[in-house]
């Protein structure tokens with residue numbers, strides 16, 4: 070209760086400061102896990118994110134700024150010049166390049182979705198990581214509609230060396246938390262070795278697991294008794310038919326029974342439990358029920374907003390449909406008499422802020438005419454009308470990737486595509502796989518395969 074009262078006072082103080090200074094960006098301070106700090110993100114100082122490719126990033130939200138590589142000597146995993154460069158940028162709150170995710174969340178007033186909040190707890194340079202995140206394998210037991218194809222793999226494709234868990238040993242002792250993503254973490258073989266190491270070397274380390282909640286067996290139950298496991302469980306619908314349409318391969322009744330096991334475990338150990346929801350076109354109308362579900366069970370809700378695939382993103386709905394959702398959400402009434410309820414409503418309000426931004430963008434976009442191109446026309450318009458011999462590699466590659474497809478794009482989105490990546494579009498196309506290119510274009514256009 071004391072924590073709740075202090076939080077409310079702190080939020081009120083920040084509101085007054087924002088009112089007096091007129092600086093809206095300061096609003097993020099009310100959502101942080103720390104008291105007022107000028108620097109917003111400390112991920113580059115203290116966190117390591119191990120990606121499926123073996124590249125190390127500062128966090129799970131930034132997949133552009135490579136700050137290390139597990140294929141290099143481990144001495145170069147943490148203290149690298151790339152990391153130092155990013156640290157310097159973030160000291161100035163420069164969220165350019167790879168930090169677009171956080172920049173957009175702040176811009177949209179969707180503060181709770183700002184990735185940097187997760188890394189607030191340790192703000193000093195310590196020459197060693199205080200937290201680690203693992204997405205070393207994308208093996209999964211489900212085929213969810215929103216996941217990219219590379220996550221639909223039922224076989225382990227880890228590029229990590231077999232002794233990876235041992236290499237981590239010197240760092241593990243001082244970690245405050247480690248977070249595990251998938252695919253589905255409970256079927257990633259490497260994770261069990263890392264968990265065993267963590268529990269024996271640093272039993273106080275919090276082990277956060279982002280699970281789809283469909284896997285639970287005796288081995289997992291035994292493991293949970295040994296470590297401090299905090300769960301973030303995915304749930305996209307409370308209606309079995311919708312849940313199973315989104316989470317292909319899952320059984321809602323099984324999820325429910327596992328959820329209650331994880332809930333009891335968390336309650337008994339006084340650990341927080343989070344539900345992660347992906348609001349999308351298939352479940353948008355259920356968000357009120359999801360908040361109520363979390364409030365009833367006294368657990369936290371988090372919304373992971375979907376922008377890709379574009380066909381499932383609320384962002385790409387007509388403005389009138391987005392407005393309907395906003396109206397429905399604004400008409401809701403929830404009690405905020407506990408810390409968890411209060412936090413859940415803050416998350417819900419942030420979701421509404423994001424929808425309002427998307428609504429405005431949709432209105433603007435609807436003013437712009439829709440154009441349809443074939444691959445050659447699209448590339449010609451994007452790169453200018455260069456003669457064949459002068460055509461850059463990027464243009465040739467893009468023509469090949471788009472060959473046989475039609476591209477429907479609004480005029481203003483086309484302009485955005487040219488402007489958003491000045492000078493970088495060619496480099497991106499040249500160095501990316503066909504799938505990555507199509508995924509990126511999917512944020513701007515509807516790509517139709519003949």
Ligand code: SF4
Nearest residue numbers: 110128131168171185
């Ligand atoms: S600002 Fe956001 S994206 Fe950038 S490093 Fe921090 S948490 Fe990651």
